[in-house]
Amino acid sequence: MRWKTAEYSGWGRAVKAHGDIARPERVSALRTTLKEAAGPAIGNRRSYGDAALNGAGPVMDMTRLDRLIAFAPSSGILKAEAGAMVGDIARIFAPRGFAVPVLPGTGLATLGGCIANDVHGKSHHLVGSFGQHVHSIDLMGPSGRVRQITEKSHPELFRATIGGLGQTGIILAAELRLSEGGAPLLDVRESRADNLEEFMSMLEASSATYSVGWIDAAARGRQMGRGILEEGEYLPHSAPQRMKNRRSVPFDAPGFALSPPVVRLFNSAYFRRVPPEGRQRHRTLDDFFFPLDRIGHWNRLYGKAGFYQFQCVVPAVSARDSISQMMQRIARSGLASPLAVLKRLGAGRGGMMSFPMEGFTLAIDFANRPETPGLLHALEEVTLAAGGRIYLAKDALMRPDSALQMYDEQPDFARVANAADPGRVFETDLVRRLNLRSRT
Ligand SMILES: Cc1cc2nc3c(=O)[nH]c(=O)nc-3n(C[C@H](O)[C@H](O)[C@H](O)COP(=O)(O)OP(=O)(O)OC[C@H]3O[C@@H](n4cnc5c(N)ncnc54)[C@H](O)[C@@H]3O)c2cc1C
Numbered sequence: 001m002r003w004k005t006a007e008y009s010g011w012g013r014a015v016k017a018h019g020d021i022a023r024p025e026r027v028s029a030l031r032t033t034l035k036e037a038a039g040p041a042i043g044n045r046r047s048y049g050d051a052a053l054n055g056a057g058p059v060m061d062m063t064r065l066d067r068l069i070a071f072a073p074s075s076g077i078l079k080a081e082a083g084a085m086v087g088d089i090a091r092i093f094a095p096r097g098f099a100v101p102v103l104p105g106t107g108l109a110t111l112g113g114c115i116a117n118d119v120h121g122k123s124h125h126l127v128g129s130f131g132q133h134v135h136s137i138d139l140m141g142p143s144g145r146v147r148q149i150t151e152k153s154h155p156e157l158f159r160a161t162i163g164g165l166g167q168t169g170i171i172l173a174a175e176l177r178l179s180e181g182g183a184p185l186l187d188v189r190e191s192r193a194d195n196l197e198e199f200m201s202m203l204e205a206s207s208a209t210y211s212v213g214w215i216d217a218a219a220r221g222r223q224m225g226r227g228i229l230e231e232g233e234y235l236p237h238s239a240p241q242r243m244k245n246r247r248s249v250p251f252d253a254p255g256f257a258l259s260p261p262v263v264r265l266f267n268s269a270y271f272r273r274v275p276p277e278g279r280q281r282h283r284t285l286d287d288f289f290f291p292l293d294r295i296g297h298w299n300r301l302y303g304k305a306g307f308y309q310f311q312c313v314v315p316a317v318s319a320r321d322s323i324s325q326m327m328q329r330i331a332r333s334g335l336a337s338p339l340a341v342l343k344r345l346g347a348g349r350g351g352m353m354s355f356p357m358e359g360f361t362l363a364i365d366f367a368n369r370p371e372t373p374g375l376l377h378a379l380e381e382v383t384l385a386a387g388g389r390i391y392l393a394k395d396a397l398m399r400p401d402s403a404l405q406m407y408d409e410q411p412d413f414a415r416v417a418n419a420a421d422p423g424r425v426f427e428t429d430l431v432r433r434l435n436l437r438s439r440t
Contacts, residue, residue, distance in 0.1 A: 001033040010047045011299055013306030014368040015396045017053035017429060023061040027172055031144040038142055038425035041170040043113030046106050048309045049396030050429035051165060060170060062112050076178040077135055082112030082171045087290055094285055095240050099182025102130040107290040112171040117393040118163030118354040122210040128348020129356055131162030135175040142425050160416035163351030167417035167426050185238035186288045189231045191278040196225020196324055203344040209233055212343050216267040217336035217364050225327050228274050232288050241284045248296030258367050260334040267338055302367045308396055310376050311363035313345055314388035319360040322386035326379050333375050339365040352409035355391045373397055403434040414439050
C-alpha cells in the first residue's frame, strides 16, 4: 500500500493532525495495510473537530471502498461498503421509491461515518437515529479478522459500534434498511417564527415527516430566536431533476467576511426571503436535505483559521430556559455565523455513545477567533447544567469531565472497545482528548 503523509483536518479546519494516510481500494489491501501499520478508519472527514484525526499514528481512509453490494426490494435491505456516500445512495434509490431513512445535513458523509457517529436527520423525532436502521455490520478487528455483527448476535459490541467513533474496529460494509416512500422531489412548507418561544412551539406542533429550523443567532431583544421552519414530505412518483451546477469557494475568505454587521445584514435578508404568511414549493432531495453541498469548500468562508461548530441537545423540560440563555450569550458575543439550526429530537439512539435525547438541538458555527473557545465553554456549562449533551461529531473543545458526565454509558463503552481493540490502535485524537476509553 502506498501511504501519503499529509496535514489534514476535519470539516471545521480549526484543529489539524499530521500523519500517514492509506486509501485502500480492496479489503485485502486494507488487511495488508493494517499489518504494516494499524490505525483508525476515517470516512470523508465531514466531522467538524478531531473525531476523524489521529495525530499519534496512521489512518485508513475508507472512501474508495464504496461499492453497493446487494439490494433486496422485498425487505428494502441494501448492503454497501462503508465508503459509499449517503447522498449517492439516496439519489440512486429515490426514483425507485426508496429512501435512506436518516440523512444528515450533508450527502458527502460515508455509510461508515454515519454509523460511527450514529447520525440524526430531519425526521429524528419519528424514526430515530441512523444506527437504528442498520441490520448488520461487517467489522474488521485489529488483527484483520472480520466478524458480521447484528444486534442479536453481539448485543454489546453492536451497541458500542453504533455511535462508537470507530473504536471497536473498522466497518467494512453494512446492511441498511431503506424505507419506502422515497422520491426525487419534496413538497416543502417554509414558515417564519418571530421569536424563540414561537419557534419552539411550532417545532413541537409540527406533524411533518421532515422538519428543521434555521435560526437567526444574531437577533436580539424581542426578535431573539426568530427563524424559519421548513417542513417537508416526499412527493411520490416525482421525476428526477437535473442537479444544479455546484459552485465552489475558491480560496480562504478574509476575516471581515463574517463580521457581525455582515452576519446581521445577511440574516435579516434571509429571514425576509420567506413572506410573513409563509410559502410552499417543490424542492429536490439535494436542495432540501443537503443545501450546503451545493457550494464546494464552503468551509473556506471562515478563513484560514477555520471554525468550530457547537451542537448540543437539551431535554425538552428545560429547553426553553437553557436555549434562551445560550441564544442571549451568543447574540451578545457577536461571534455567530449565519449557519445556525434549531431542531426537535426524539428519544431514539442506537448506541452507547449516541448523541440524541428527547428535546431540542441547537447547532451553530463560529469562526475561530481568540474569544471563541471561551464562549463555547460557557455554552458547554449551560448544556451540562440542563442535563444535555454536546455532539462528539462536531466537538473540538469540550472538557473531558463534561463528556464523561454527558455520556453516562461511557464506562460500558470503554470496556467493550478496550476488549475489541486491546492495543488501542483505533484511538483517535477526540477519544484521547476526552479520555473516552478510560475506565472510571
Ligand atoms: C454540512 C454538514 C451537515 C451535517 N449535518 C448533520 C446532521 O444533520 N446530523 C448529524 O448527525 N450529523 C451531521 N453532520 C456530521 C456528519 O454527518 C458526521 O460527522 C458523519 O459522521 C461524517 O461522516 P464521514 O464519512 O465524513 O466520517 P468522518 O468524519 O471521516 O469520521 C467520523 C467518525 O467515524 C469513524 N469512521 C468513519 N468511517 C469508519 C469506518 N468505515 N469504520 C469505523 N469507523 C469509521 C471515524 O473514526 C470518526 O470517529 C454534518 C456535517 C456537515 C459537514
